Amino acid sequence: MKNSYMNSAIPFVGMALASTVAATAANAEVVAERNGKPNVVIIYADDMGYADLSCYGETRWKTKNLDNLAENGVQFTDFYSASPISSPSRAGLLTGRYPARMGIQGVFFPESYTGMPQSEVTIAEMLREQGYKTSIVGKWHLGHRERFLPLQQGFDEYFGIPYSNDMTAQVYMRGNEVEQFHIDQNLMIQTYTKEATGFIRRNAGRPFFLYMAHNMMHVPIHVSDRFRGKSGAGIYGDALLELDWSVGEIVRTLEELNLDKNTIIVFASDNGPWLQEGPLGGTALPLREGKSTDYEGGVRVPCIAYWKDHFTKGKNTSVACMLDWFPTIAEFCGGKLPEGVRLDGYDISKVLMGTGKRANQDYAYFKNNKNVTAYRSGDWKIELPIPAIEGNFWRPSTEARDTVLVNLREDIGETTNLYYKYPQKAKEMLAKLKKYADNFGEVPASLVQNNNHQLKYLNNERKRVIKEAQNRGIKPRKNEVQKFIIAK
Numbered sequence: 287m288k289n290s291y292m293n294s295a296i297p298f299v300g301m302a303l304a305s306t307v308a309a310t311a312a313n314a315e316v317v318a319e320r321n322g323k324p325n326v327v328i329i330y331a332d333d334m335g336y337a338d339l340s341c342y343g344e345t346r347w348k349t350k351n352l353d354n355l356a357e358n359g360v361q362f363t364d365f366y367s368a369s370p371i372s373s374p375s376r377a378g379l380l381t382g383r384y385p386a387r388m389g390i391q392g393v394f395f396p397e398s399y400t401g402m403p404q405s406e407v408t409i410a411e412m413l414r415e416q417g418y419k420t421s422i423v424g425k426w427h428l429g430h431r432e433r434f435l436p437l438q439q440g441f442d443e444y445f446g447i448p449y450s451n452d453m454t455a456q457v458y459m460r461g462n463e464v465e466q467f468h469i470d471q472n473l474m475i476q477t478y479t480k481e482a483t484g485f486i487r488r489n490a491g492r493p494f495f496l497y498m499a500h501n502m503m504h505v506p507i508h509v510s511d512r513f514r515g516k517s518g519a520g521i522y523g524d525a526l527l528e529l530d531w532s533v534g535e536i537v538r539t540l541e542e543l544n545l546d547k548n549t550i551i552v553f554a555s556d557n558g559p560w561l562q563e564g565p566l567g568g569t570a571l572p573l574r575e576g577k578s579t580d581y582e583g584g585v586r587v588p589c590i591a592y593w594k595d596h597f598t599k600g601k602n603t604s605v606a607c608m609l610d611w612f613p614t615i616a617e618f619c620g621g622k623l624p625e626g627v628r629l630d631g632y633d634i635s636k637v638l639m640g641t642g643k644r645a646n647q648d649y650a651y652f653k654n655n656k657n658v659t660a661y662r663s664g665d666w667k668i669e670l671p672i673p674a675i676e677g678n679f680w681r682p683s684t685e686a687r688d689t690v691l692v693n694l695r696e697d698i699g700e701t702t703n704l705y706y707k708y709p710q711k712a713k714e715m716l717a718k719l720k721k722y723a724d725n726f727g728e729v730p731a732s733l734v735q736n737n738n739h740q741l742k743y744l745n746n747e748r749k750r751v752i753k754e755a756q757n758r759g760i761k762p763r764k765n766e767v768q769k770f771i772i773a774k
């Protein structure tokens with residue numbers, strides 16, 4: 287039943303009044319009554335590996351704050367991101383829809399002219415309609431032209447870097463404007479934490495949604511002096527401990543304001559670790575491979591959900607995914623699902639409360655954010671063939687593969703192909719994948735237009751012409767710059 291989680295001890299009269307006022311004064315500052323509506327805080331890490339937290343197996347350092355949430359909340363062991371790369375993963379989280387549905391096949395760069403379509407309904411839009419104050423702190427990565435920025439997608443406030451922290455022109459934006467052109471990434475986690483806790487304090491008396499999207503643990507890794515050397519295991523561990531500290535600060539602030547029983551906290555990573563970066567990247571072991579692949583290391587991520595006195599405690603082995611948060615948060619917060627919009631996630635509120643199961647135990651892998659490349663159902667996973675991929679500066683090489691059948695419960699590292707051992711199971715899984723793909727619907731062309739190599743082509747062309755001229759005996763001109771008159 288809708289709104290069944292809301293505290294009936296709180297008088298009901300305020301809600302009708304607040305929503306009437308909200309409806310008649312769309313953008314006016316209306317302080318909605320809480321009426322038991324829980325706050326929602328989503329903390330998203332970038333490129334954090336499945337095994338980077340001590341509660342997920344890391345032994346070199348102890349992430350005590352996240353471990354504490356995991357121990358007292360739901361720690362998912364089989365939780366999947368919507369994509370093995372950044373922009374599509376975020377689009378999936380915020381809309382409950384596979385990024386393939388909106389043409390987000392790659393990541394946005396500072397030179398991108400496109401972004402997530404405005405027609406998409408985000409969690410922020412859904413919650414704002416329910417009187418929530420909404421804020422994003424950190425990495426947006428869904429288009430940085432004004433019409434694609436967070437303020438145009440349901441967020442009341444925005445502070446952060448609008449894309450990845452290795453892309454050129456690192457800036458802090460506030461709202462739709464650049465606030466700072468030269469930023470110190472060493473202070474980034476501290477800065478984001480101050481922004482996030484400030485937002486919580488300013489909105490303690492009303493329902494709010496905070497989307498805290500860290501740029502860490504994406505390379506280049508940065509850490510403040512306070513945490514440098516703290517892990518004794520290199521800068522990646524240091525930054526991870528600082529991120530864990532940040533989570534602790536948010537929890538502490540909620541407790542201090544007596545909001546901990548009123549707040550759902552979700553922590554997850556956007557995709558698997560950047561293995562090519564070696565000690566500067568995370569680890570997904572025992573999962574196979576990492577970021578950008580449809581092996582488990584690419585999309586199976588740490589995910590912890592905590593709501594004091596509401597959620598069950600301990601490890602949960604249910605298959606679930608990032609697309610589930612939209613319908614699940616709608617259920618907890620009394621939000622409306624967008625009409626005529628096909629969602630890909632399932633409401634997992636009963637899984638979190640310990641009162642029921644997810645609609646199924648299936649997950650579809652979209653390696654290229656375009657079509658289904660692998661499919662999981664229960665313990666089984668079928669993987670379609672892929673050609674070998676030669677590694678480059680940002681990803682390691684990947685072997686070619688035939689059709690692969692694995693049992694993830696017995697072989698978490700996807701080491702043994704059971705395709706020939708269990709032909710009937712393979713056939714059954716291929717049929718499931720096909721059925722899913724056939725019912726997925728139309729996939730639009732990619733709207734992310736990066737890597738068209740035009741600049742590369744032009745530079746190569748320039749070099750070729752110069753070389754050809756040199757071969758004909760034409761000498762390059764001497765330093766003409768010196769002849770310029772310098773203004774005094």
Ligand SMILES: [Ca+2]
Pocket residue numbers: 332333371372504556557
């Ligand atoms: Ca990422």
